[in-house]
Amino acid sequence: MATNTLAADRHELLTTTLAGATEPCWIVDPTPEMIEAVVDVASDGDTTGQLRLVAAEDTLKTAFEGFLVASRTADLVADNEIAVRTGAATNTNSLVITEDAVTAVVAAGEQVAGLRTDDPEFVATTREEIADHWADAEPFRLRTPAISEIRATLRDDIGPAVREDFDTVLRSIETAGDDIALDEVAISLVIAAKNEVLLYDISKWGEDVGIASKATFSRTKSRLEDANVITTEKVPIDVGRPRLRLQLGDDQLKAAATTDLAAVADERLR
Structure with a gap:
C-alpha cells in the first residue's frame, strides 16, 4: 500500500x-x-x-x-x-x-x-x-558547457593551480547558496587574477570552452576593475600591443583565503 x-x-x-x-x-x-x-x-x-x-x-x-x-x-x-x-x-x-x-x-x-x-x-x-x-x-539545449570539460580544459590550458582555486571558489559559492551572485565569467577572472594569468589566456580559454565570448570577458574585466576587485599590468610582447596581466585589486583581496574570494568580490560589486 x-x-x-x-x-x-x-x-x-x-x-x-x-x-x-x-x-x-x-x-x-x-x-x-x-x-x-x-x-x-x-x-x-x-x-x-x-x-x-x-x-x-x-x-x-x-x-x-x-x-x-x-x-x-x-x-x-x-x-x-x-x-x-x-x-x-x-x-x-x-x-x-x-x-x-x-x-x-x-x-x-x-x-x-x-x-x-x-x-x-x-x-x-x-x-x-x-x-x-x-x-x-x-x-532543451543547454548553453553552458559541462563542468567536467571546464575543469579539464582549465587545468590543461591555464594550469593545475588555477583549476584547484576554481574548484575551491565553486565549493564556497555552493555552500553560500544565493548569497553570492558572481557569474562564471567573474569567477574565472577573479581566479585568474589571483594567479596573475594574462587576460588574453583566460578569455581565449573561456571562449574556446563555451563559457562566454572574449568580448564578455573584457566587459566583465572592466566591471571588476571599476569595483577594485582586480587590476591589470601591461606585459610587453615581441610583436603587437602589450597584453594585460590580471592581478587582485588590493592587499585585502590578496590576503583573503581562496574560500573567501567570491564573497569579498561579490560584496564590492553590489
Whole structure:
C-alpha cells in the first residue's frame, strides 16, 4: 500500500521517491527549485534509471541561469543520466513518475510532502500519457558547457593551480547558496587574477570552452576593475600591443583565503 512522504526538503523527498527505480522516471512540471534538487540527487549518484525532466521553457531557462546547476546538468545529459525537454505545463503540482508509483510534490516553505499512489491501473495510465507528452516535447539545449570539460580544459590550458582555486571558489559559492551572485565569467577572472594569468589566456580559454565570448570577458574585466576587485599590468610582447596581466585589486583581496574570494568580490560589486 502506498504511503505519503513528508520530507525536510526536495532533495530528501526525491532520494526517497526515486530509491530503487531502475526504469526511466519522469519529473513533470518541476519548479526551478525542484530541478536543482533533481540535479543534486543525480549528481550524488542516488539514482540508477534515467531521469527525464519535462517543463515549460521559461522554467528551464530560470533553473539553468545558475552556472553550477547548468554545468552539472550538462555533464549528466552527456552521461545519459538526465534528459531535458520542453513542454507546456499540464499539472498544478510537480509529479515524479516511477515504474510503480506517481507522486505529487506539495511544498510548504522548505518542507515538502509527496502524495503518492501505487495503484497499478492509475500508474500505467499516467505513464502512457506522460510518454506521449514526452515524445511530443522538444529537447532543451543547454548553453553552458559541462563542468567536467571546464575543469579539464582549465587545468590543461591555464594550469593545475588555477583549476584547484576554481574548484575551491565553486565549493564556497555552493555552500553560500544565493548569497553570492558572481557569474562564471567573474569567477574565472577573479581566479585568474589571483594567479596573475594574462587576460588574453583566460578569455581565449573561456571562449574556446563555451563559457562566454572574449568580448564578455573584457566587459566583465572592466566591471571588476571599476569595483577594485582586480587590476591589470601591461606585459610587453615581441610583436603587437602589450597584453594585460590580471592581478587582485588590493592587499585585502590578496590576503583573503581562496574560500573567501567570491564573497569579498561579490560584496564590492553590489
